[in-house]
Amino acid sequence: DSGVTQTPKHLITATGQRVTLRCSPRSGDLSVYWYQQSLDQGLQFLIQYYNGEERAKGNILERFSAQQFPDLHSELNLSSLELGDSALYFCASSVGGGGRTEAFFGQGTRLTVV
Amino acid sequence: GQQVMQIPQYQHVQEGEDFTTYCNSSTTLSNIQWYKQRPGGHPVFLIQLVKSGEVKKQKRLTFQFGEAKKNSSLHITATQTTDVGTYFCAGWVGGSNYKLTFGKGTLLTVNP
Numbered sequence: 001d002s003g004v005t006q007t008p009k010h011l012i013t014a015t016g017q018r019v020t021l022r023c024s025p026r027s028g029d030l031s032v033y034w035y036q037q038s039l040d041q042g043l044q045f046l047i048q049y050y051n052g053e054e055r056a057k058g059n060i061l062e063r064f065s066a067q068q069f070p071d072l073h074s075e076l077n078l079s080s081l082e083l084g085d086s087a088l089y090f091c092a093s094s095v096g097g098g099g100r101t102e103a104f105f106g107q108g109t110r111l112t113v114v
Numbered sequence: 115g116q117q118v119m120q121i122p123q124y125q126h127v128q129e130g131e132d133f134t135t136y137c138n139s140s141t142t143l144s145n146i147q148w149y150k151q152r153p154g155g156h157p158v159f160l161i162q163l164v165k166s167g168e169v170k171k172q173k174r175l176t177f178q179f180g181e182a183k184k185n186s187s188l189h190i191t192a193t194q195t196t197d198v199g200t201y202f203c204a205g206w207v208g209g210s211n212y213k214l215t216f217g218k219g220t221l222l223t224v225n226p
Contacts, residue, residue: 002156033214042218043157043202056213090156098212100145100164103204105156 003027006091006106014114018079021109025072025093031055032074033103034066037088049074050097081113117141117207120217128225133190135220137203144206146179146186151219152199193224 003026013019025032034046045058049068060066063081068074078085088110092103119138127133137146145164149157161170163179163186170177176189190197200219207215 002158035216043216045213045215048213056208056211058213092157098206098214100162102147102159102162103157103214104159107156 002104002106004091004093004104004106006089006109008109009107010110010112012112012114013081015081015083017081017113018077019081019111021076021078021089021091021111023074023076023091023093023106025074025091026104029093029095029104030072031094031097031101032068032072033092033094034074034076035090035092037090037108038086043090046076048097055097078111083113086111086113118203118205118215118217120203120220122220123218124221124223126223126225127193129195130192133193133197133222135188135201135203135222137186137188137205137217139184139205139207141207142183144183146183147204147214148177148186148188149202149204149216150199151202155199157202157216190222193222195224195226198222198224 005024007022030051033048036044046060047066048056063079066076088108090108092105094101094103117140147162148160151157167181168179174191178187200221202216202219204216
């Protein structure tokens with residue numbers, strides 16, 4: 001158990017809908033990262049927050065947004081869902097904001113858009 | 115685009131054979147990290163290399179960081195079925211938009 005909690009584990013929704021994925025980082029970790037994993041794309045970096053502030057941004061679609069709350073949990077919002085958004089979404093956390101900090105991953109949320 | 119490249123994408127070996135995966139970056143890295151993801155699981159941190167030319171060992175696993183800090187390798191000696199999974203390298207890249215970027219990973223399968 002990495003100490004990172006993601007909910008829900010599975011999500012099935014229709015195209016055009018909006019969903020929210022939730023992540024609770026390990027106790028004491030200030031950074032939260034979101035990654036998208038598709039079969040042929042590996043782990044694609046979406047966004048990172050550090051202590052409530054956006055720290056780095058990847059190729060995150062405009063339909064996607066995220067935030068980190070004062071209690072350090074994070075939510076990833078995906079809207080106007082398309083079939084191609086079906087993927088495994090991982091949250092990770094770390095103590096530091098970058099550089100030499102290792103990331104601890106949650107179990108992931110498997111999103112299926114039908 | 116992807117700034118951390120990894121080869122091969124897939125590797126199938128017989129149990130007992132050795133395995134190596136290679137990681138290359140287009141830019142100099144401050145450090146390189148390696149993760150393992152078992153089938154159906156999540157990535158788990160294995161190790162971090164920081165120094166130029168650094169070599170670290172974990173039992174049958176040997177990790178190397180290149181002299182120029184642009185490449186790295188993971189070598190597994192005498193693979194076992196428990197080694198099955200996808201091995202990812204990851205580096206912090208991006209200048210002002212510094213982010214932990216993963217290679218696409220190498221999926222290792224082992225035939226018993």
